[in-house]
Amino acid sequence: MSLRCAVVGSGNIGSDLIRKLERSELLIPSLLVGVDPESDGLKRARAAGIEATHEGVQVLLDRADEFDVVFEATSAHVHTLNAPRYLEAGLFALDLTPAAVGPYVVPAVNLDLVAGQRNLNMVTCGGQATVPMVAAISRVTTVEYAEIVSTISSRAAGPGTRANIDEFTETTSDALVKVGGAKRGKAIIVLNPANPPIMMRNTVFAAVDANVDPQAIIDSVNEMVAAVQAYVPGYELVSEPQIDRGAGPRGTTKVSIFLRVAGAGDYLPAYAGNLDIITAASIAAAERHAILTGHTPAGLTLAAGARAATKERI
Amino acid sequence: MTSTHTDITYREPMASPVVGADDVAAPLAGRDILVCDTTLRDGAHSVAHQFRAADVRAIAGGLDAAGVNVIEVTHGDGLGGSSFNYGFSAEDDIDLITAARGVIKNAKLAALLLPGIGTLDDLKRAHDAGIDVVRVATHCTEADISLEHLHGAKKLGLETVGFLMMSHMVGPNRLATEAEIMRDAGADTVYVVDSAGAMLPHQVVERVEAVRARLGDDMLIGMHAHNNLGSGVANALAAAAAGVSIVDGSLHGLGAGAGNAATEVLAAALDRSGARTSVHTLELIDVAEDIVAEICKGKLPKLDRGSLLLGYAGIYSSFLLHTRRAAARYGVSEAEILLELGRRRVVGGQEDMIIDVAIELAGIQLPD
Known part of the structure; x- marks a missing residue:
């Protein structure tokens, strides 16, 4: 039996989640919650035969026993209000806002955190793209400082991102340290209005131990890229990681990694890799929760279930 | 909005020490023009963000004594700009702002903030260090990412500027729409910013006129010009003639690419155009030559192949x-x-x- 999932928020993120839930073997899209009866997302969900309401989160809370997982795709402010209500209602919450009520989960790095938590935060799109690279470096050497630059197409930046750009930079910086393992972190976001729209780009810079073995970093990064590709197929290195001895502050070695993220084209076009990477990561977290709670499709072993869940997206 | 600069003492334009100033019709006769100097912000690009507190004291002190109205001090890419991506500063923004605050008596002290790079927390620290003005800069089509910073600045009691970078990349009407977003979010002044030094005077005029037509004559409008096509000062003058009331410059033209319109040249040109300013032109020329050229020896910007190509191709200086x-x-x-x-x-x-x-x-x- 699959996990019954509710998505709160019927904007771009919520709509993309619904499409990905439809494809999962471990998860079922059971309800989409919005507040605007005219929402395109609600109409699309209904057309696909999925229950949708514009009457807000109370509809979900009143029938909480019909659902297992809730994806929050609203705003940090709304999630801060909703989080204790989900907990009380016994729902497992995956938070795609920058509210950071629960600990950060970045599937390629710390998916095991899913066990034993009831509320997990998905960091930010830029965090999902870059934290794995910082973690890949910090597992082979000390990262004194990590800095990331995420450039996204203006068209892929919704009103929530635009109104709260500081939340993006602050939450991402925090995750570079807490999940990536850097001693200090800094995040930068740039919006580019070019037409045709640019693909999401992410650059990771790190100041590391002067005597690091460059090959160890390159091997670790390649391994991590493969781990992310398991749930975000459009994630790739643009070039080989650049390692410059002595080019960082105080004689540290500078590592530069250039990444591109193409979206799966579920709800928005492929250029919106920023949307895809955070929804794909939250699906991966929910699927791990499904497996850990024994919701594996009949006939599949635990490990096979996990593979089946990710394979079809590759 | 004009109330933000009520305490300025304007003087009549100085006659040129050499040539009579009354031999031509003066296009800015009777106009009051404010001057903002960004040697210690945009100019920081020329020295790879290596200004020290002592440099800031010398330059800001000179600018203030010479009657410049606004002095901007920050990493070239604004608060929080110190990074691998933009270059690490020699000294923290806040220490440089504190150094400037210690020597400035009359001018307003400004900082730059680019949403996505700097944050409201950075702005609060700059406010605590004594800035009077924050210039919130976005790409010319992305004004709506500045709202939380403009609102936050107003709550702190700061004077606010909306700074529309790369203004050459959109037409006049779209630029006016973005200027309106910033005005509605609380910007006291909006700027047409030619970050790529890609505009010529007629393009500057079209944009200033469109913004002015949309926002009305009471709105303060500014112009930030770069010199990549050799028209930095000419663009600032054209903007002034089209209704801009504050122009940016930097001493010796320090700044990204071929640099900014040089403040001391601008002051002389404003004089010769008949504008009233509070700047003592000859003193400012001395600050450029005796202080800035000395501190930045070997690093003064040039209109060479690279910087010309920036202007020609429309690339961020x-x-x-x-x-x-x-x-x-x-x-x-x-x-x-x-x-x-x-x-x-x-x-x-x-x-x-x-x-x-x-x-x-x-x-x-x-x-x-």
Whole structure:
């Protein structure tokens, strides 16, 4: 039996989640919650035969026993209000806002955190793209400082991102340290209005131990890229990681990694890799929760279930 | 909104020490023009953000004594700009702002903030260090990412400027729409910013007129000009004639690319155009020559091939020195990097793409 999932928020993120839930073997899209009866997302969900309401989160809370997982795709402010209500209602919450009520989960790095938590935060799109690279470096050497630059197409930046750009930079910086393992972190976001729209780009810079073995970093990064590709197929290195001895502050070695993220084209076009990477990561977290709670499709072993869940997206 | 600069003492334009000033009709006769100097912010690009507190005291003190109205002090890419991507500062922004605060008596002290790079927390620290004005800068189509910072600045009691970078990339009407967003979010002044030094006087005039028509004559409008096509001062003058009431410059033209309109040249040109300012032109010329040229010896901007190509291709001026370094590191042509960046339509802040392009031009492939 699959996990019954509710998505709160019927904007771009919520709509993309619904499409990905439809494809999962471990998860079922059971309800989409919005507040605007005219929402395109609600109409699309209904057309696909999925229950949708514009009457807000109370509809979900009143029938909480019909659902297992809730994806929050609203705003940090709304999630801060909703989080204790989900907990009380016994729902497992995956938070795609920058509210950071629960600990950060970045599937390629710390998916095991899913066990034993009831509320997990998905960091930010830029965090999902870059934290794995910082973690890949910090597992082979000390990262004194990590800095990331995420450039996204203006068209892929919704009103929530635009109104709260500081939340993006602050939450991402925090995750570079807490999940990536850097001693200090800094995040930068740039919006580019070019037409045709640019693909999401992410650059990771790190100041590391002067005597690091460059090959160890390159091997670790390649391994991590493969781990992310398991749930975000459009994630790739643009070039080989650049390692410059002595080019960082105080004689540290500078590592530069250039990444591109193409979206799966579920709800928005492929250029919106920023949307895809955070929804794909939250699906991966929910699927791990499904497996850990024994919701594996009949006939599949635990490990096979996990593979089946990710394979079809590759 | 004009109430934000009520305490200025304007003086009548100075006659040229050499030539009679009454031999031509003066296009700015009777106009009061404010001067903002950004030597210690945009000019920081020329010295790779290595200004020290002592430099700030010398330059800001000189600017203040010479009657400049606004003095901007920050990393070239604004608060929080110190980074791998934009270059690490020699000293923290807050220490430099504190140094300027200690010597400025009359001018207003400003900081730059680019949402996405700096945050409201950075702004609060700058406020605590004594800034009077914050200039919130976005790409010319992305004004709506400045709202939380403009609102936050107003709550702190700061004077606010909305700074529309790369204004050459949109037409006058769209620029006016973005200016309106910033005005509605609480910007006391909005700026047409030619970050790429890509505009000529007629394009500046079209944009200033469109913004003015949309926002009305009571709105303060500013112009920030770069010199990549050799028209920095001419663009500032054209903007003033079209209704701008504050113009940016930097001493000796320090700044990204071929640099900004030089403040001391601007002061002289404003005099010769009949404008009233509070600047003592001859004193300002001395500050440029005796202080800035000394501190920045060997680093003064030039209108060379690289900076000309920035203006010609419409590329963010700050890319110049980063491009020069990447060209040397990867053994590829500076000009080719710049032209490829133009083709990719990169915008301000995307300095990481310079290395990306250099790697591509160097033919470094991913191993199979």
